[in-house]
Amino acid sequence: MKITVIGTGYVGLVTGACLADMGNNVMCLDVDEAKVAMLREGRIPIYEPGLEELVQRNVEASRLQFTNDIEASVAFGDVQFIAVGTPPGEDGSADLQYVLAAARNIGRHMANRKVIVDKSTVPVGTADNVRAAVAEVLAERGVELPFGVVSNPEFLKEGSAVKDFMGPERIIVGADSDEDVAVMRRIYGPFQRTHDRLMVMDLRSAELTKYAANAMLATRISFMNEMAGLAEALGADIEHVRRGIGADSRIGYHFLYPGAGYGGSCFPKDVQALIRTADEFGLPMRVVHAVEATNVEQKRALARKAIARFGEDLSGRTFALWGLAFKPNTDDMREAPSLEVIDELTRRGARVCAHDPVAMHEAGKLLAGNDRVTLADDMYAALEGADALIIVTEWKVFRAPDFERVKRALKTPVIFDGRNLYDPADLRDLGFDYEGIGRR
Ligand code: NAI
Incomplete structure (x- = not known):
């Protein structure tokens, strides 16, 4: 099938690459020119296990391409997946400006029937809004063209996104036409090896399910x-x-x-x-x-433990921090607890020396304005002279460190473990003052 995916973020890029890998012809559109330029060179803007090989393989096979050209992307796919961001607005409600912009672009350039698939996470009723946005633009153009709107929320997890997309536990399809359901069955058939995992429901139920x-x-x-x-x-x-x-x-x-x-x-x-x-x-x-x-x-819990141990005024203190990404196997730091911990400690005068196995580049951008933070390329280097180690993300490499080296590097052998990686009794035997979350 010829498929367009709008938005090449964590969801859109994985969706596009996985659909291409099943033999579809996929064009991925993004308005971010730098991102598209990077992808065209075979470079992946995010860290996601298995994604780079998948993208390269399908680009080489000419099944996957990237573009900034909205008109070309609308013309390309009979199915148009919308996978753009839906960030929180000021009052916490989902900001739909990118979804609706994508919908209007489709209306503006379409010349044949399109199935428009909402893959972004969107509030109940958005499919109706997408339909209205497309209809409005078509009316402005003075043309009448058929189109369908489908809700197909995504359940992949960052860090195992390719695996999740390739072997989904369920595929939710909200639709109001048999024709559109048939298209979705065709697309997702190859992803359901053992049994039918596609659940068809009305649009609102699909939106609410996510x-x-x-x-x-x-x-x-x-x-x-x-x-x-x-x-x-x-x-x-x-x-x-x-x-x-x-x-x-x-x-x-x-x-x-x-x-x-x-x-x-x-x-x-x-x-x-x-x-x-x-x-x-x-x-x-x-x-x-x-x-x-x-x-x-809870995002303040680790900082609270540090304050309980070292006092409200943390000036002169240094904390080593392991783990910046919001979870392992991703470089995504959006709403990461590490940011909250760093903010609280540095506001109280402390210095933080942080390390993450893959999120260092992202951290460099996000923490550039905080001169109390330094980033260490090596997990042990982050510990040098620190008053305590704070573990925020449970990366595998943090699970079995060289504890003697950790102890030697720290000024005082204190560990606040936000992920309960170690056995408290073992750590005490090794001479650490160790505190987990809810541990005895
Ligand atoms: P993202 O922020 O990584 O990527 C969104 C992309 O859309 C960006 O590259 C942006 O430049 C592009 N974009 C924005 N407006 C555009 C337009 N009009 N035309 C073309 N491209 C446009 O977002 P992410 O994380 O991929 O999330 C996308 C949606 O999927 C959100 O609604 C999110 O809630 C949902 N979702 C995210 C998951 C995740 O793990 N990240 C998992 C499941 C759902």
Whole structure:
């Protein structure tokens, strides 16, 4: 099939490359000229395991191309996937300007029937808005052309995006025409090896499914973070509690890890957008409000531990920080807990020396304005002379460090572990003053 993907970010680039790998002809459009130039040279603007080879393979096979040319991209695909950003607006609601701009571009240049697929995470009712935007532009042009609108929210996870897209647990398709459903079945058929994972529903249910999934996952995290705080106060160990409740098949082990708070480009903004949607309809979601408020607090947990140990005034102190990306296997630092920790510590006069296995370039851009932060190319170099080590992201390389080297490098052997990577008893035996989240 001939497919256009609009937006070559984490979702659009993976979608385009995976669709091309299944034999489709894919054109990826982005308005960011530098990004397109980079992609044309075979360079990938983001870190995502397996993506570079996938893109290069499909570009070489002439199934995948990148462009800034809106007109050409609209002409190219019979199916137009919209995968542009939907960042939070000032009041927390999803900002739809990029989605609607993409929709209007399609209306402006289309000359035959198009299936327009919303892959971006968008509030309930957006498919109607996309339809209205396209219809309005067509009316301005004075032409009548058929088109369909489909909601196909994406559930890939950064860090395993290619694997997730290639082997999805489910594919949600919201549609109001059999013709469009048939197109989506054709596109996704090759991705469903063992059984039919495509779920067809109405547009609104599909749109809401994405928010419900993210809000549920965020709820589990905030619940565990709150429970970890209670465990600390009561002298219990959250790790025992986690295993004790996870064994219950109704609960399960996934997403039961307490930590430094959730970040990333999805959970925080999607939880906020859901809250706004519900508020708008006069049905405030109390649970989801609490999930958000708990997370805001939790992102301060590591800094609070440092303050409890070293005092409110941290001038003269230096902290080593391991992990800047919001989670392992990505360079994405949007809403990363590390930013919150760094902000709180440096505002109190401390210096921070940070290291991340892949997010150093991103960190360089985001932290350029903070002269109390230095970035170390090596995880051990970040420790030199620091008063404590703070672990924010659970990268594999941090799981089994050379503890003797860590101890030698630190001024005082203090570790605040926001991801509970180590056994507290082992660390104490090694001579560390070690604090995890909710650990005894
Ligand atoms: P991103 O910010 O990485 O990429 C968006 C891209 O769209 C940018 O390259 C931007 O230049 C481009 N763009 C903006 N307006 C455009 C236009 N009119 N025409 C062409 N290109 C345009 O965003 P990301 O992370 O890929 O997210 C996209 C959507 O997918 C969001 O709604 C997000 O919530 C959702 N999503 C994201 C996931 C993730 O893990 N990042 C997972 C599942 C859904």
